[in-house]
Amino acid sequence: MTTSVSELPSAAAQAPARRKFLVFTVMAFGMFMALIDIQIVAASLNDVQAGLSAGPDEVSWVQTAYLIAELIMIPFSAFLAQALSTRWLFSASAAFFTLFSMGCGLAWNIESMIVLRALQGFAGGAMVPTVFAMGFLLFEGKQRALVPAILGMTAVLAPTLGPTVGGLVTFYLDWRWIFFINLLPGLLICIGAALLIDVDRADLSLLRRIDWLHLLAMALALGCFEYVLEEGPRKDWFGDSGILIAAWIGLVSFGLFIERSLYSLNPIVSLAPFRDRTFSVACLLNLVIGFGLYASTYLVPVFLGRVRGFDSLEIGTTVFVVGIGQLLSTVIAARASEKVDRRLIVSVGFLGLALSLWLTSRITSNWGFGELLVPQVVRGLFLMLCIVPSVNMALGSFQGVALRQASGLFNLMRNLGGAIGIATVNTWLQDDARTQALRLSESLGRQATAAQELMGQLALKIAADTPDPGQALLMAQGVFGRLLGREALTLAFADVFRLMALMFVVALLLVPLCKGALAGPAAVPPTNRNSGDSSP
Known part of the structure; x- marks a missing residue:
C-alpha cells in the first residue's frame, strides 16, 4: 500500500524525537560525504595528474565529471524518492557512492578515473536534496528552524573542507586514499538508512511510466x-x-x-515550485551563493599552488579557517532566523561576503596563511547568514511531493551556480592575466633603462655559477619572465575577487522581491502550496 503525500508529514512528525534526530544525523552525514567529494581533489590534482600520467586539461575533468553527474541526479532524486521510497533511494545512493569511491581509488588511468568519478557523483547526488526535504518533513516548530542552519552549515562546510581533507590525506598517505576514506562511513550510512528511515512506501509503477x-x-x-x-x-x-x-x-x-x-x-522534474515568487527569488540567490562558495573555494587553492608554489598540505592547512568561521556563525544564523526578518539576514550576509571578497582582492604575490586569515574567516562567518534564510524562503512553504521537488530544484541551483562560477572565474583569470601581462610589459617598456639594469644585475648573479655569459643572460630573461607572469597572474586574481564582490552587491537588488517574514516556525504554513502534483 502506498502512503499518500498528505500522510507523510504527520506520520514522520509523530515519530520519537530520538529516532528523528538519529535519522536526520545519518542523512546529514551522507549529504556531507557527497558534497565534500566535489572539492576533495582540489588540493591534490597535481598528485592525481602525476599518478595517472594525465595532462592538465584531462585532470580537470576529475572534478568536473563529478559535478556534472551530481547536477543531473539532484533534480531527478524527487522522482526516484517517490518511486523507490526515501529509505531505499538513500540507502542505494550511499551504497553505490561507496562502491564507486573504491573504484576511483583503484583507477588505472585518467579515462577510468573520469568515468568512475561521474558514476560516484551521480550516485551521491540523490543524498543532497533528499535530506533537505526530510529535515522539513521530520521536524516542526522551533526544531524546524534549526534544519536550515544545520544543513546550511553542512552544505557550505563540506566543499570548504574538501581541499583541506584532501591535502592532508594526500600528504600523509596517498592521493588514492581521498577516495578510500569514504568506504567505512559510506557503508555505515547505507546500513543506517536502510534500518532507520521509514516515512513512505515505494511506488514502483512510476518506473514503468517514466x-x-x-x-x-x-x-x-x-x-x-x-x-x-x-x-x-x-x-x-x-x-x-x-x-x-x-x-x-x-x-x-x-x-x-x-x-x-x-x-x-x-x-521527471516538475517546475511547479517556480510559481511561488519567493521560491524563485531564493533560487536565484542560491545560484549566486553557489557561484561565490565554489568559485572562492576553487580560486584560493589555485592561487596558493600556481603563485606561491604550495604543496597539498600547505594548501589544505591554509584554507581550513573558512570552516571555523562557518561553525561560529551557525548558532548566530539559527537564532536570528527566529527573530529577524529573513530579508535583512540575507542582506547582511551578502554584504559580508562582498566585504570578504573585497579584502581578498588586495592580494599580492607573497600572501599566505597570515594574510588570507581575516578574509577567509569573514567569508565563513557571513556565508551562513546567506544560506540559512535562503533555505527557509525556498522550502518553508512546501510539503509532501512539492517539498521534494522544491528541494531538488533549490539544491540544483546552488551546484549549478558553482559550475558556472568555476568556469567563469577561470575565463576571467585567463583573459585578465594576459591583459595584465601586456600592461606590465608596456610599463617596463616606458622604463626600459631600469628594466635593463635589473636584468643585468640578475644576469651577473647567475653568471657566478654559469661560465657562459650568453647562457646567464638567457637564464636571467627566463627568471624575469616568470616573475612578470607571476605578478600578472596575481593582479588577475585581485580583479576576479573584485568582480565577485561586485556581483554580491548587485544581487542585493533581488532581496526586496521576497516576501517579508520570520524564517522560523511562523514561515511554515500548515498546508501545501503550488505543488502542481497529486499523490502517486
Whole structure:
C-alpha cells in the first residue's frame, strides 16, 4: 500500500524525537560525504595528474565529471524518492557512492578515473536534496528552524573542507586514499538508512511510466552546458566546432526539457515550485551563493599552488579557517532566523561576503596563511547568514511531493551556480592575466633603462655559477619572465575577487522581491502550496 503525500508529514512528525534526530544525523552525514567529494581533489590534482600520467586539461575533468553527474541526479532524486521510497533511494545512493569511491581509488588511468568519478557523483547526488526535504518533513516548530542552519552549515562546510581533507590525506598517505576514506562511513550510512528511515512506501509503477525523453533531455542539457563552461575557456569558446555543437545540443535539449516539464503526463522534474515568487527569488540567490562558495573555494587553492608554489598540505592547512568561521556563525544564523526578518539576514550576509571578497582582492604575490586569515574567516562567518534564510524562503512553504521537488530544484541551483562560477572565474583569470601581462610589459617598456639594469644585475648573479655569459643572460630573461607572469597572474586574481564582490552587491537588488517574514516556525504554513502534483 502506498502512503499518500498528505500522510507523510504527520506520520514522520509523530515519530520519537530520538529516532528523528538519529535519522536526520545519518542523512546529514551522507549529504556531507557527497558534497565534500566535489572539492576533495582540489588540493591534490597535481598528485592525481602525476599518478595517472594525465595532462592538465584531462585532470580537470576529475572534478568536473563529478559535478556534472551530481547536477543531473539532484533534480531527478524527487522522482526516484517517490518511486523507490526515501529509505531505499538513500540507502542505494550511499551504497553505490561507496562502491564507486573504491573504484576511483583503484583507477588505472585518467579515462577510468573520469568515468568512475561521474558514476560516484551521480550516485551521491540523490543524498543532497533528499535530506533537505526530510529535515522539513521530520521536524516542526522551533526544531524546524534549526534544519536550515544545520544543513546550511553542512552544505557550505563540506566543499570548504574538501581541499583541506584532501591535502592532508594526500600528504600523509596517498592521493588514492581521498577516495578510500569514504568506504567505512559510506557503508555505515547505507546500513543506517536502510534500518532507520521509514516515512513512505515505494511506488514502483512510476518506473514503468517514466518519461525517458524528459530524462535524456535533462541529462543532455546539463551535461552539454557544463562541457561548454569547462572547455570554453581553453578552446576559444564558440570558435571551436566542438563547443558550438555542444552548445546547440544543450540549447535544443533545454527547450525539450521545458516542454516535457510542462506537458508530460509523468514528468521527471516538475517546475511547479517556480510559481511561488519567493521560491524563485531564493533560487536565484542560491545560484549566486553557489557561484561565490565554489568559485572562492576553487580560486584560493589555485592561487596558493600556481603563485606561491604550495604543496597539498600547505594548501589544505591554509584554507581550513573558512570552516571555523562557518561553525561560529551557525548558532548566530539559527537564532536570528527566529527573530529577524529573513530579508535583512540575507542582506547582511551578502554584504559580508562582498566585504570578504573585497579584502581578498588586495592580494599580492607573497600572501599566505597570515594574510588570507581575516578574509577567509569573514567569508565563513557571513556565508551562513546567506544560506540559512535562503533555505527557509525556498522550502518553508512546501510539503509532501512539492517539498521534494522544491528541494531538488533549490539544491540544483546552488551546484549549478558553482559550475558556472568555476568556469567563469577561470575565463576571467585567463583573459585578465594576459591583459595584465601586456600592461606590465608596456610599463617596463616606458622604463626600459631600469628594466635593463635589473636584468643585468640578475644576469651577473647567475653568471657566478654559469661560465657562459650568453647562457646567464638567457637564464636571467627566463627568471624575469616568470616573475612578470607571476605578478600578472596575481593582479588577475585581485580583479576576479573584485568582480565577485561586485556581483554580491548587485544581487542585493533581488532581496526586496521576497516576501517579508520570520524564517522560523511562523514561515511554515500548515498546508501545501503550488505543488502542481497529486499523490502517486
